[in-house]
Amino acid sequence: MTWRLALRTVRGRLASYAASAGAMIAGTALLTAFAALAETGLADPSGAAETLAILAAIMGGWTTVIVAYGVVATVSLVIGQRERELALLRAIGTTPAQTRRMVLVETVAVALPAVAVGVVPGIGLGSFLLGRMVELDVVAAGTPLVTTARTLVVGAAVSLVSAVAAAALAGRRASRIPAVLALAGAAGPATGAAPLARPRLVAGLLFVLAGIGTGLGTLGMANGPLLAAAAGPACIATAIGLALLSPAVVAVVGRTAARLAGGVGRLAARNLHARAAGAGAVVGPMTLLVGIAVGTLYMQSTEDSTLTAPVGPDDVGPQFAAANYLVVAMIIAFSTIAVTNTLVAATWHRRREFGLLRLTASTRRQVLAMAAVESTISAVLAIALGSVAALTTTVPYSLVKTGSPVPSGPLWMYLAVAGGTLAVALAATLTPTARATRVRPILALSTA
Amino acid sequence: MTRTLYQSHPTAGPVARPSVTLTDLVKTYRIGNSTTRVLDGVTVAFPRRSLTAVMGPSGSGKSTLLQCAAGLDRPTSGSVVIEDVELTRLDETALTRFRRDRLGFVFQSYNLIPTLTVRQNVTLPAELAARHVPASAVRDVLAHLGLDRHADARPAALSGGQQQRAAIARALLADPAVIFADEPTGALDTRAAGQVLGLLRHAVDTAGRTIVMVTHDPVAAAVADAVVFFADGRIRDTLLRPSAEAVAARMATLAAPVEANGGRR
Numbered sequence: 001m002t003w004r005l006a007l008r009t010v011r012g013r014l015a016s017y018a019a020s021a022g023a024m025i026a027g028t029a030l031l032t033a034f035a036a037l038a039e040t041g042l043a044d045p046s047g048a049a050e051t052l053a054i055l056a057a058i059m060g061g062w063t064t065v066i067v068a069y070g071v072v073a074t075v076s077l078v079i080g081q082r083e084r085e086l087a088l089l090r091a092i093g094t095t096p097a098q099t100r101r102m103v104l105v106e107t108v109a110v111a112l113p114a115v116a117v118g119v120v121p122g123i124g125l126g127s128f129l130l131g132r133m134v135e136l137d138v139v140a141a142g143t144p145l146v147t148t149a150r151t152l153v154v155g156a157a158v159s160l161v162s163a164v165a166a167a168a169l170a171g172r173r174a175s176r177i178p179a180v181l182a183l184a185g186a187a188g189p190a191t192g193a194a195p196l197a198r199p200r201l202v203a204g205l206l207f208v209l210a211g212i213g214t215g216l217g218t219l220g221m222a223n224g225p226l227l228a229a230a231a232g233p234a235c236i237a238t239a240i241g242l243a244l245l246s247p248a249v250v251a252v253v254g255r256t257a258a259r260l261a262g263g264v265g266r267l268a269a270r271n272l273h274a275r276a277a278g279a280g281a282v283v284g285p286m287t288l289l290v291g292i293a294v295g296t297l298y299m300q301s302t303e304d305s306t307l308t309a310p311v312g313p314d315d316v317g318p319q320f321a322a323a324n325y326l327v328v329a330m331i332i333a334f335s336t337i338a339v340t341n342t343l344v345a346a347t348w349h350r351r352r353e354f355g356l357l358r359l360t361a362s363t364r365r366q367v368l369a370m371a372a373v374e375s376t377i378s379a380v381l382a383i384a385l386g387s388v389a390a391l392t393t394t395v396p397y398s399l400v401k402t403g404s405p406v407p408s409g410p411l412w413m414y415l416a417v418a419g420g421t422l423a424v425a426l427a428a429t430l431t432p433t434a435r436a437t438r439v440r441p442i443l444a445l446s447t448a
Numbered sequence: 449m450t451r452t453l454y455q456s457h458p459t460a461g462p463v464a465r466p467s468v469t470l471t472d473l474v475k476t477y478r479i480g481n482s483t484t485r486v487l488d489g490v491t492v493a494f495p496r497r498s499l500t501a502v503m504g505p506s507g508s509g510k511s512t513l514l515q516c517a518a519g520l521d522r523p524t525s526g527s528v529v530i531e532d533v534e535l536t537r538l539d540e541t542a543l544t545r546f547r548r549d550r551l552g553f554v555f556q557s558y559n560l561i562p563t564l565t566v567r568q569n570v571t572l573p574a575e576l577a578a579r580h581v582p583a584s585a586v587r588d589v590l591a592h593l594g595l596d597r598h599a600d601a602r603p604a605a606l607s608g609g610q611q612q613r614a615a616i617a618r619a620l621l622a623d624p625a626v627i628f629a630d631e632p633t634g635a636l637d638t639r640a641a642g643q644v645l646g647l648l649r650h651a652v653d654t655a656g657r658t659i660v661m662v663t664h665d666p667v668a669a670a671v672a673d674a675v676v677f678f679a680d681g682r683i684r685d686t687l688l689r690p691s692a693e694a695v696a697a698r699m700a701t702l703a704a705p706v707e708a709n710g711g712r713r
Binding site for chain 2: 008012090092093097
């Protein structure tokens with residue numbers, strides 16, 4: 001009967017699961033679009049659109065990893081917010097296996113409609129991307145978008161599989177919540193808990209090593225079309241690794257900042273320190289966003305800088321570059337959606353805490369200021385970690401392409417990514433905070 | 449006095465084999481380099497068909513005692529036997545099944561799953577155990593606890609007393625051998641607390657349950673068959689069928705000598 005409980009939980013917590021659903025819908029749309037482009041490339045009899053298939057396959061592969069991370073992050077967030085409830089379930093008789101199954105059913109119950117909803121805009125997105133490719137002369141005008149049953153199945157199946165894998169991981173965590181937490185006097189994690197669990201530490205280090213290894217590996221590669229395919233994943237792997245390790249960084253930075261800041265700033269820094277494990281759910285996706293955006297954008301601009309020769313009509317380099325930017329922009333858009341969802345869900349969950357702060361000591365303005373300081377520190381941390389991750393792609397790529405470790409490209413791209421991340425972080429935190437603090441604080445206390 | 453045993457009392461019937469037996473229970477926590485001994489070799493038996501209150505100052509270890517006795521936490525050493533089953537030897541899944549099938553829980557707050565109605569909350573353990581519960585049994589329990597009109601309400605729509613009664617309904621429906629209660633009246637007003645205590649007393653007297661209840665409240669302790677006084681990780685004293693005044697007087701003297709000793713050891 002676990003599934004009945006799971007379905008009731010999803011129905012009762014639609015708002016919490018909206019973040020997961022958003023990541024799944026956007027991810028499915030993106031993956032379906034890439035699948036359609038790949039299909040179109042393969043179906044072209046002239047073989048001229050083969051580059052399209054390769055491009056779509058590579059980008060689709062990266063997107064799968066990013067979607068999986070986005071789903072793990074959002075599902076884990078919901079699990080973390082329900083710690084007390086899960087402990088109560090464990091106390092009154094839910095076995096660890098039942099807990100795992102329950103989280104799995106909950107996630108699949110959210111994923112099935114989300115995936116179905118995501119497929120439709122995915123085809124629209126695919127046709128939009130194809131239109132731009134035609135404009136850029138990557139494919140011949142009049143090439144129709146080919147969507148077969150296979151396209152839909154691939155797009156939907158990849159999203160679903162990453163959601164199920166994410167649920168399995170999150171369920172494992174949920175099943176380990178000690179039953180004794182149900183008796184704890186205060187909600188929230190016990191003080192002194194390590195911000196980083198050992199499996200997370202190990203996985204984080206492995207991803208960072210894999211990223212650096214891939215980056216070093218590209219150094220030995222010849223300059224050619226495969227170079228980008230090898231160098232690109234380096235920053236993704238490193239970014240995922242650093243995202244996993246981010247709670248430890250948050251804890252250290254929070255503790256240090258609490259000594260320096262005064263008043264509201266100190267409260268914000270202490271919050272980050274005390275909730276480092278939860279803050280990872282916020283800093284992680286932003287790290288991934290910055291790492292991938294900076295890494296792939298500067299990889300492409302370095303590539304552009306080598307195309308100094310006058311462009312002939314047969315040279316596909318610039319067109320291919322423009323297509324690449326377009327696809328990277330799509331992935332950045334997806335990551336932004338995932339980051340926004342996560343931040344809104346994480347902030348909305350804190351409305352009771354905000355109410356308590358206002359009842360005891362803070363004005364509404366101070367609560368907003370506290371949220372602003374917290375999200376600024378989180379965003380700056382994510383920008384720093386993401387930039388480090390980007391280096392594992394850009395430095396080796398640039399060394400092979402131009403012989404210099406410094407990637408070519410305009411500085412404004414970096415500033416735009418950093419500024420955009422900070423803006424998204426502030427907007428996605430302050431909007432729900434402002435809404436949550438609009439009601440009288442005593443009402444906020446009665447929310448579950 | 450490190451060991452206290454009370455094995456028989458007026459209402460326990462002819463041969464009172466204890467329902468819950470704790471032997472030489474030790475629980476230590478490591479914080480940094482120092483080790484804190486929260487339970488310092490506790491031996492006690494809770495008789496069948498009895499309501500026992502466990503009292504003590506904050507931080508005395510009484511909640512840890514309840515958690516270890518109820519199979520929610522694992523002791524560092526010692527033995528916990530409930531209805532002839534040694535809990536410390538069970539793995540996590542077997543322990544969960546045992547809790548589900550043989551034990552009931554009532555906590556101070558956050559007792560119910562917020563997304564489920566009262567009826568769904570009450571039948572949850574049976575559903576998890578894939579055990580069929582007749583609708584009439586659910587109706588009877590809810591009616592007995594005065595919740596029949598709230599069966600389809602969600603916890604947020606109920607008062608604290610009603611929520612606590614729903615939690616008791618959940619514990620009773622599972623037909624448990626032992627009910628563990630942690631400050632069950634801690635968040636309630638006098639009237640609601642009185643109702644809850646009456647229901648617990650009733651469960652012992654008419655249905656033959658065994659109840660172990662941690663409480664701060666001398667009035668709550670006064671409905672118990674026995675009160676076990678706990679301080680500094682050990683049992684200090686036991687009073688049988690005490691009055692609220694006697695309990696309050698004993699509690700007042702309990703903290704003082706411990707402070708004078710400068711803590712344990």
